[in-house]
Amino acid sequence: EAGVTQFPSHSVIEKGQTVTLRCDPISGHDNLYWYRRVMGKEIKFLLHFVKESKQDESGMPNNRFLAERTGGTYSTLKVQPAELEDSGVYFCASSQERGDTQYFGPGTRLTVL
């Protein structure tokens, strides 16, 4: 069974540009989570989808971040326009049921110059 996959693995962009990160959860997992680790800090929750619905987006930093999960399968996280402080590693995780173990993808390392 394939695990959680994320694309791209690395992205380097200029300040003000747009970047879209993609996450494909484990097949059959209704719950999908986005987390972020800014360098030197802890991994922080961004938001949680149940199927295509946003269950909790309390961790989204500001309105430059837009997450979608059309059709309840893969999810995208768009940053527009990117700022320097958005640099970090963005992790995606999925679980079958709420409260179940969350399985993480390898992350996307975003560098904003």
Next chain:
Amino acid sequence: AQSVTQPDIHITVSEGASLELRCNYSYGATPYLFWYVQSPGQGLQLLLKYFSGDTLVQGIKGFEAEFKRSQSSFNLRIPSVHWSDAAEYFCAVVPSNTGFQKLVFGTGTRLLVSP
């Protein structure tokens, strides 16, 4: 404030030594407890978890952790460190007052292994 604390940022041990990585949490009700590991260039891998029951939990690679309610701790033990254990270790909780959803992580402990 509710939080997860990993007091050791870096630890260096010799190969073959035993090790305990500390984790404390500050939540009123016992949350679900996890240890994840991130090896260089890899994603987060689940080592073990505690939901309820036996307070000594066995995980992959011979790792174990013990939940101590009185100390609000969930320390990870590595009986004999191998060079391949060099990685960053994260303690995480799912607080019961969030409807058992989002993970709250500690800041991580980076383990270095010397020959």
